[in-house]
Amino acid sequence: xxxxxxxxxxxxxxxxxxxxxxxxxxxxxxxxxxxxxxxxxxxxxxxxxxxxxxxxxxxxxxxxxxxxxxxxxxxxxxxxxxxxxxxxxxxxxxxxxxxxxxxxxxxxxxxxxxxxxxxxxxxxxxxxxxxxxxxxxxxxxxxxxxxxxxxxxxxxxxxxxxxxxxxxxxxxxxxxxxxxxxxxxxxxxxxxxxxxxxxxxxxxxxxxxxxxxxxxxxxxxxxxxxxxxxxxxxxxxxxxxxxxxxxxxxxxxxxxxxxxxxxxxxxxxxxxxxxxxxxxxxxxxxxxxxxxxxxxxxxxxxxxxxxxxxxxxxxxxxxxxxxxxxxxxxxxx
Amino acid sequence: xxxxxxxxxxxxxxxxxxxxxxxxxxxxxxxxxxxxxxxxxxxxxxxxxxxxxxxxxxxxxxxxxxxxxxxxxxxxxxxxxxxxxxxxxxxxxxxxxxxxxxxxxxxxxxxxxxxxxxxxxxxxxxxxxxxxxxxxxxxxxxxxxxxxxxxxxxxxxxxxxxxxxxxxxxxxxxxxxxxxxxxxxxxxxxxxxxxxxxxxxxxxxxxxxxxxxxxxxxxxxxxxxxxxxxxxxxxxxxxxxxxxxxxxxxxxxxxxxxxxxxxxxxxxxxxxxxxxxxxxxxxxxxxxxxxxxxxxxxxxxxxxxxxxxxxxxxxxxxxxxxxxxxxxxxxxx
DNA sequence: AGTTTAAATGTAAGCGCTTACATTTAAAAA
DNA sequence: TTTTTAAATGTAAGCGCTTACATTTAAACT
Numbered sequence: 001x002x003x004x005x006x007x008x009x010x011x012x013x014x015x016x017x018x019x020x021x022x023x024x025x026x027x028x029x030x031x032x033x034x035x036x037x038x039x040x041x042x043x044x045x046x047x048x049x050x051x052x053x054x055x056x057x058x059x060x061x062x063x064x065x066x067x068x069x070x071x072x073x074x075x076x077x078x079x080x081x082x083x084x085x086x087x088x089x090x091x092x093x094x095x096x097x098x099x100x101x102x103x104x105x106x107x108x109x110x111x112x113x114x115x116x117x118x119x120x121x122x123x124x125x126x127x128x129x130x131x132x133x134x135x136x137x138x139x140x141x142x143x144x145x146x147x148x149x150x151x152x153x154x155x156x157x158x159x160x161x162x163x164x165x166x167x168x169x170x171x172x173x174x175x176x177x178x179x180x181x182x183x184x185x186x187x188x189x190x191x192x193x194x195x196x197x198x199x200x201x202x203x204x205x206x207x208x209x210x211x212x213x214x215x216x217x218x219x220x221x222x223x224x225x226x227x228x229x230x231x232x233x234x235x236x237x238x239x240x241x242x243x244x245x246x247x248x249x250x251x252x253x254x255x256x257x258x259x260x261x262x263x264x265x266x267x268x269x270x271x272x273x274x275x276x277x278x279x280x281x282x283x284x285x286x287x288x289x290x291x292x293x294x295x296x297x298x299x300x301x302x303x304x305x306x307x308x309x310x311x312x313x314x315x316x317x318x319x320x321x322x323x324x325x326x327x328x329x330x331x332x333x
Numbered sequence: 334x335x336x337x338x339x340x341x342x343x344x345x346x347x348x349x350x351x352x353x354x355x356x357x358x359x360x361x362x363x364x365x366x367x368x369x370x371x372x373x374x375x376x377x378x379x380x381x382x383x384x385x386x387x388x389x390x391x392x393x394x395x396x397x398x399x400x401x402x403x404x405x406x407x408x409x410x411x412x413x414x415x416x417x418x419x420x421x422x423x424x425x426x427x428x429x430x431x432x433x434x435x436x437x438x439x440x441x442x443x444x445x446x447x448x449x450x451x452x453x454x455x456x457x458x459x460x461x462x463x464x465x466x467x468x469x470x471x472x473x474x475x476x477x478x479x480x481x482x483x484x485x486x487x488x489x490x491x492x493x494x495x496x497x498x499x500x501x502x503x504x505x506x507x508x509x510x511x512x513x514x515x516x517x518x519x520x521x522x523x524x525x526x527x528x529x530x531x532x533x534x535x536x537x538x539x540x541x542x543x544x545x546x547x548x549x550x551x552x553x554x555x556x557x558x559x560x561x562x563x564x565x566x567x568x569x570x571x572x573x574x575x576x577x578x579x580x581x582x583x584x585x586x587x588x589x590x591x592x593x594x595x596x597x598x599x600x601x602x603x604x605x606x607x608x609x610x611x612x613x614x615x616x617x618x619x620x621x622x623x624x625x626x627x628x629x630x631x632x633x634x635x636x637x638x639x640x641x642x643x644x645x646x647x648x649x650x651x652x653x654x655x656x657x658x659x660x661x662x663x664x665x666x
Numbered sequence: 667a668g669t670t671t672a673a674a675t676g677t678a679a680g681c682g683c684t685t686a687c688a689t690t691t692a693a694a695a696a
Numbered sequence: 697t698t699t700t701t702a703a704a705t706g707t708a709a710g711c712g713c714t715t716a717c718a719t720t721t722a723a724a725c726t
Contacts (some may be wrong), residue, residue, distance in 0.1 A: 003682055019684060026685095029704060050392060050448050051682035053383045054711050061426070069415055070408035070609075079402035082427055091447055093394070093424050094415055114424055115383050221613060248614045256613060256697045276403075277610040278552060278585045282590060338713055347676045359715095384712035387681050519720060647674060669726075675718070681712105688707070695700070 002043035006304045011039035022047055053115065060090045060313025063111030063119040067099045069235055072247070072275035073122075073292050077144070080296030081120060088304055090117075101125040112139060118307040120144060120299045124188055129257075142302045144295060147190055156299050156317050163288040163321035167242045170286070170323055172205045175332040176240035176268060180213040182227035182252065184244040194244045194272060212236055217248050224251020232259075239267065239332055246271035246278045246287055253281060253297045253328070268329035283327035291319050335376035343438045344372035355380055375395060386448070393423045396444030396452040400432045405580070405608035406455070406625050410477070413629030414453060421637055434458040445472060451640040453632045454475060457521055475630055479522055489632050489650050493523045496621040496654035497530025499609075500575045500603045503619070503656055508665040509573035509601060513546040515560040515585065517577040524552075527577045527605060545569055550581050557584020565592075566615055573666055579611045581606035586614060586661070598624055601662035611627045616660035624652050 008018045013032055020026045021036045028036075028242030039045075053059040062085055082092055095111055097104035104126040110120055119141035123131075128148050129233045134141065145156045171179055180200050195214070202209050215230045217223030224243060228251070231238065243249035249271030256263050257298045263269055263283055271278055271287035278285040298319075304310040341351045346365055353359045354369045361369075372378075386392040395418055399407050415425055427443055430437035437459040443450055452474035456463075462480050467474065470486045478486045504512055514531050517524030532542050546561045550556030557576060561584070564571065576582035582604030586596060594600050596616055604611055604620035611618040631652075637643040 005682075015683080016685075016707080017705060020705090023684085026705095027703065032704080046446050048387075048447060048448065048682050050383060050386045050710095052684080054387050054713085055682075055684040057684095057711070059383060068408075069412035074401035074411075075401075075408055078407075078427065079429065082402055084442070086428065091426050091428070092445075093420065095424070096412065096415055099445075110419070110424075111384060113379050222460075251606055254615070265430065268630065277613065279608065280580075280587065282587070282615045303543065327638055330586065340713075348713080349677080350675060353675090356714085358671065365674080381712050384681090385714080387683085388712075388714040390681070390714095577720075667726105669724100670712080671722100671724080673723085674719100674721070679714105679716090684709105684711085684715085686707105686709090689705080691702105691704070692705085693700105696698080 001048075002045045004045075004047070007036065007039045007043060007045050009044065011035045012281075016164075026214075059115040059117055061093050061114070061116050062090055062096065062300070062307075063108075063114065063116035064092050065095045065104065065107050065111065065119065066122045067097055067124060069094065072273065072277070073290075075291045077122070079298035079301045080293045083241065084098055084297050084300035084304070088308065088310065089303075089310070097100045097123050097125065099124050105130065108134070118142075118303040120296075120303065122146075124143070140303070140307045142299045144299050151288075153306035153317075156295055156302065156319070158295065158319045160193035160321070161200070162195040163272060163290070164194035164242070164244075165201045166197070166321060166323045167272060167288050168198045168201035169205075170325070171240035171242065171268055171270060171329060172201060174206070174240070174268065174329060177207060177240075177332075178213070178236070178238040178240070179207075180215070180231045180236075180241040181239040182215045182217045182224060182231075182243045182248050184217060184219045186216055188219075192242055198242055210236065213238055217244070219245050219247060221247040221251040221254075224248030224253075226251075228252045228255045228259075235321050240270070240329065241267060242270045242272075244272050246273045246275045246285060249285055249287070249328075250277075250281055253285075264328050265279055265333070266332040268332075270329055274324050278324075279326065281328075286326045286329040287324050288321045289324045290321060294318055296329075334381075335378045337378075339379070340369065340378050340438045340654045344368045346612040348590065358440055368587075380662075392448040393452055394447070394449050395423055395633070395640075396428065396441075396446065396447065396449035396450065398428045398430050398437065398440050399455040400430055400457060402427065402429045405606065405610075406623075409626045410455065410629035410632075412631045413626045417630050417633035417637070418529060420548075421641065421643065422643070423637075425453075427429060430456050430458070430616055432457050434460070441467070451475075451636045453629075453636065457477075469537050473636070473640045475632045476634050486650075489584060489628055489635065489655055490557050490650070491523075491623055491628065491652045493526035493654070496605060496623070497527035497575070497577075498534045499530070499532045499654060499656045500527075500605060500621050501534035503658070504573035504575065504601055505540070506602060506664060507573070507601065507662060509571075510540060510665075511546070511569070511571040511573070512540075513548070513564045513569075513571040513574040514547045515557060515564070515574065515576045517550060517552045517581075519549055524536045524577055524652045543569065546571055548622075550577070552578050552580060552589075553579040554584040557581030557586075558588035559584075561585045561588045561592075572660065573603070574600060575603045575605075577605055580604045582618055582620070582661075584608070585613055586616075596646070597661050598666070601665075603662055607657050610646050611657075612659065613647040615663075618658050619662040621654045622657045623654060628652055 104123045122144045183195045195219040215227035271285045274287045274289040301313045305313045357568045428440040437456045455477045516528045548560035604618045607620045607622040634646045637648045
């Protein structure tokens with residue numbers, strides 16, 4: 001592997017000059033630049049990224065921490081991030097936090113120890129205080145899908161409340177007046193916000209909120225099935241059910257089928273996230289679209305702009321969900 | 334950020350000694366080790382990974398290249414890889430190749446330029462020759478889901494042919510004698526192998542293979558639907574259909590429903606891969622399990638063993654698929 | 667006590683770059 | 697032509713580690 005030294009020798013210039021043409025951050029005459037470039041070509045020179053990092057104190061790497069690498073989100077998010085970073089010669093280092101505070105913290109520390117220039121975090125368990133602290137320590141990061149007042153400029157969020165509102169409003173528009181809700185874990189911010197949106201929509205329609213019509217699931221498909229059973233078990237009537245994510249909605253569908261409940265004839269279902277498989281289900285699932293790809297891209301752009309000083313990027317920190325109407329919801333007969 | 338120098342000063346020893354206790358690859362007396370350790374603790378010392386890499390010529394990073402970051406595979410594979418590497422203090426750098434030769438090649442070069450110690454490749458478009466060359470150049474890598482004779486020790490594969498065989502054998506066992514097949518792109522090795530397995534199973538059952546009952550899809554759900562239409566269009570009768578992956582099987586299901594074809598009453602369907610959503614479909618999909626998690630883990634272990642000299646790892650290079658029987662296939666009435 | 671030998675520690679030369687600062691070169695001004 | 701000034705290039709000191717080799721220390725024999 002050729003080094004900068006050999007290039008400088010072959011080109012008959014100093015190390016510094018070679019470095020200058022590599023980074024072209026300083027003026028070099030066209031003539032010498034030419035010489036250097038051809039020397040590089042001749043030697044098949046590839047700069048040593050590690051040495052560059054050490055000298056420049058910039059690793060060109062961004063740590064990405066998600067809850068689960070295999071979740072329906074991660075792929076799209078990662079795809080967006082990789083693409084965006086890559087186009088600027090940066091790269092992503094990944095880690096998972098498993099929605100566990102200790103693991104998340106350990107992962108963050110791992111990524112920092114790896115000298116990532118910045119982090120993109122999709123964390124749920126670690127405390128606000130920890131993150132505020134992290135920001136105070138000067139760690140550069142952006143938070144996806146979590147809002148913390150004190151470090152609001154680090155947050156890229158979906159308006160989850162609005163999403164919950166849209167979902168409920170949709171079934172309300174379809175004349176459903178008795179609407180059940182399967183929420184995510186109440187300790188998760190997004191789950192709370194979605195449920196809030198639901199309540200708000202009910203309120204705006206002058207429908208009393210009934211706590212018995214809410215079941216707290218865990219975002220897994222299994223808990224959708226369990227939720228339907230529980231809800232049915234209350235004896236309360238409902239003609240529509242909003243699920244805080246698509247996987248639970250899928251669970252509801254499965255269970256409904258087992259119970260010979262026709263969807264959407266007897267029960268309308270609305271999901272949340274619009275994961276790719278939502279449109280493969282039968283019936284296809286009406287859901288609230290979560291623009292995770294765009295958000296991933298924005299997260300990467302934030303970092304490109306803030307950490308790597310790239311200019312000309314339009315930054316946005318709150319994304320708006322939109323309803324994707326499919327077959328699983330219909331006008332109440 | 335404290336450096337090794339400050340630690341050595343506080344502990345009253347030399348740089349080398351501090352380095353030794355960090356790497357504990359050389360004998361240091363318990364007494365000094367103690368001093369060093371407490372100095373580290375006192376300073377909150379974190380070794381600089383970049384500097385370590387430069388000096389040791391080992392970046393502790395593994396490049397992972399997949400076709401699509403958002404595919405159904407990637408998540409599981411990545412999850413396994415991250416977990417395995419992480420437990421040994423290594424990390425994964427990701428990239429995608431989009432099943433395009435140039436992009437794949439560029440990605441590989443990108444990862445190499447990033448000084449990855451090894452690569453895990455899930456590539457389809459790049460040529461055998463290129464990969465053989467890469468191995469010859471001394472690049473350390475493992476290939477997932479691709480077999481190349483000359484570099485067989487670099488390959489971790491699923492026995493795709495066996496998988497295809499199992500799928501067809503299953504419907505044959507269910508008395509289906511007319512079996513259609515929707516394959517993946519014929520230029521992809523796994524698609525070929527799966528189809529071969531299908532043919533073999535037919536042959537073993539003394540059923541003539543009929544080329545008209547094969548439709549070449551592209552592994553996307555859409556082409557499953559198109560495939561069903563095409564197959565139906567031939568006028569040939571068939572009571573079962575094998576799909577080379579679950580997404581196309583999902584497409585077949587969707588289209589069958591539109592055509593009022595009852596599944597599995599009128600048509601049995603078998604998929605391949607056993608992606609998580611296969612069990613969320615209706616009816617749940619009988620499919621061939623692709624142990625991608627295990628294979629990802631094995632890929633990481635290979636690298637741990639071969640590149641990082643970790644011992645005590647059991648290595649395996651060919652995985653066996655197994656049938657997952659669900660609702661979409663049934664005994665021919 | 668003197669010698670041999672191994673263990674513990676220290677010294678210093680890199681690893682391959684970047685960059686502040688010094689120097690040279692050439693263009694512009696006088 | 698000489699002086700001023702800016703552009704181009706070079707020099708050399710790091711960046712924070714690892715490690716070959718040298719030296720010191722201490723244990724083990726004579």
